[in-house]
Amino acid sequence: MEEIVTRQNYSDKEKNEIFDSEFMPHINSMYNFGFRLTLDRDDAKDLVQDTYLKAYRFIESFQRGTNAKAWLFRILKNSFINDYRKKTKEPSKVDYQEVETYYNSEDVNRQITPDLRVESLKDMIGDEISNALNSLDVDFRTVIILCDLEGFKYEEMAKILDIPIGTVRSRLHRARNLLKEKLSEYAKSMGYKNTEL
C-alpha cells in the first residue's frame, strides 16, 4: 500500500507559508489527539512539538493543497508508536486475531448492551464519556478518535494507521461495543435499571 511520494521543491518562504497556513490551523486537533493517546498533557505537548518539527523537516514530501490534517495525524501516530510507546514500554494489548474472529462470528449481531438507552446518555454531562473513551486500549481508542472526534473517512483512517479498510471497519465496530459496555456500567452506577430497550 506504499504510495509513491513526489518530492516538492519549496523555497524557505513557501515552506513557512505552508507551515503557517496548512499545518498550524490543526494544532488544537493535534494536541487533543496527542492527549487522548498519551493521557498526559506534558507528553501530549512533546508529541505535538515533535510532530510539527518532523512535518517541517519532511515538508518536501507534502504536496500543497492535499490533506494536511491526515498527513500530520499520520506523523503523530507514528511518533507515538515509534518513540513514545518504546520509551514507556507500553505493549500493544490488542489481540487482533481475536478481534477478527469476533467480527466474523454470528455473535456480532448480539445486542451487547441491552440496558444502555439514549435517555441514560443525556445525563452523562460530566466526564463519563471521556473517561470511558480513555479507558479503552489505545488501538481501539485511536479509531474512535479519528472517526467520531475528527471525522476522518475510512480511507483516510486506513492511510493514517497503515491498515486495510476492512480492518478499520472491524476495529471500529469492536471499539464501539467496548465503549458501550463502559457507558452501560456508568449508566448502571447512575441508577438506570437493566430494562430492555
Added chain:
Amino acid sequence: MTPHNPFILADGKKPTCMEMLQVIIDGEANDEQQEYFKNHMDRCLPCFKSYDLDMAIKRLLKSKCCGGEAPVDLMEQIKTQINQITPS
C-alpha cells in the same frame, strides 16, 4: 421480490445489520445504500433502536471529547524551534 442489497461486498458476502448501520452512521454510505437502509430500518427493530443510540454516542463524543485548545505557549515553542532550523 427481495430488493438488491447495495451493501453486499465484492466477495458476495451479505453484510450484517451492524455492518450496514456502521456505514450509515459514519457517513460512508452512497445514495443507494442510504435509501436501502432507510427501508430496512422500517422493518428491523434492532437497527431502528441502535441507530438512535449510536448517533447519540457519536454526538456525545464530539461534544465532550474534543474542542480543547492546545496550550498557548506550544505554538510559540514550535515556531521558535523552526526558526532555529531555518534562520530567516
